[in-house]
Amino acid sequence: METLYFAIALLFISYGAPANADFGEDGDPGEVYFDYNRNITLNCTIPSPDKTQSYVWKKNDVGVEQIAELKGRYKMLEEGAVFSLGRSVEDDYGNYSCALGAEERAWEVRGRPVARLPDNTNVVEGQKIKLQCKVTGKPYPAVSWYYNSSATANSSQPLKEGSRDGRVKLESNEQGIEGGALVLESAARGDAGFYSCRAGASSDHTQLRVKDMYAALWPFLGICAEVFVLCAIILVYEKRRTKPELDDSDTDNHDQKKS
Structure with a gap:
């Protein structure tokens, strides 16, 4: 069981937690940071005796239902008091707000750098x-x-x-x-x-x-040196091999003249 708890904790640390923002006693949670591909959840529960009022959510002063990039990715939970945005992307940052009647809440949502x-x-x-x-x-x-x-x-x-x-x-x-x-x-x-x-x-x-700026030059010079040495060896060998042949040719000519 302890091993299971450790594995769950490790996964939580590795992938990060969704960005959740709830208002405290001062009514201002400050900046909210989120990780990409994780959910962003904003809680805007405002006590109101008027049940006919509805929550109005905005991003950068534009209703969330009018923003094409958000369509199909967000849900309104708890009768509209909770805004949940799934699979967050980099451009989901901005100023979010909700209002219920005269009451209003606001968040500065930022991507975690x-x-x-x-x-x-x-x-x-x-x-x-x-x-x-x-x-x-x-x-x-x-x-x-x-x-x-x-x-x-x-x-x-x-x-x-x-x-x-x-x-x-x-x-x-x-x-x-x-x-x-x-x-x-x-x-x-x-x-x-x-x-x-x-x-x-x-x-x-x-x-x-x-x-080193000459690092590529040294292997080339080494190859050139190897080729030079190889050519010199071949040249010396050919000279030594052809000299006995010339000597034999001179001896044969001399014998032919004597006969």
Whole structure:
């Protein structure tokens, strides 16, 4: 039984819980964060003696029934007091509100930010490199960059615009997030290490490897040297093989003249 409870808890932690928002005594739950593909549930229970009144739900001041992206994905539970949105997507963020008569409730629903970088990044010395921090979780939070010389380093060095002798630049990434892309001009061997980007409470890292600019040349030179040595051996062998043949030919000619 304990093993079963542990497995259920592990699944809950791995996949996350649906975003649920209930009003407390102050009537304001603040910001609500949700994970993608999970349900968003907003509870707007308002005591009212008038049973003829109905709950009115809106997103960004537009009735939810008028928003095409929400159709077929939400349900009204408990006589309209609970709004449940299934299989949430990134664009489900926004300002949600409900009203019952003169009473109104509101939430700021936001996607939980997740930052992503490739596991490994390779560049040749002297080349320009651009690291893209992909972020999910609208509205997108600010992105910051850090550097560690090794995986065991205890301290992270923040990377700012113009650091590394002016070679570091921060640009907008493919998603349009300002500072979401780190550009490193003319990569040097000392730039190798672990680079991480942070978006809100989420962070990810990539290991940058900087290869010697002549790394591809050495194997080619080695092949050329092997070919040169092989040709020299063949040439020496052919010379040694043809010399006895010439000597035998001279001896035969001399014998023929004597006879």
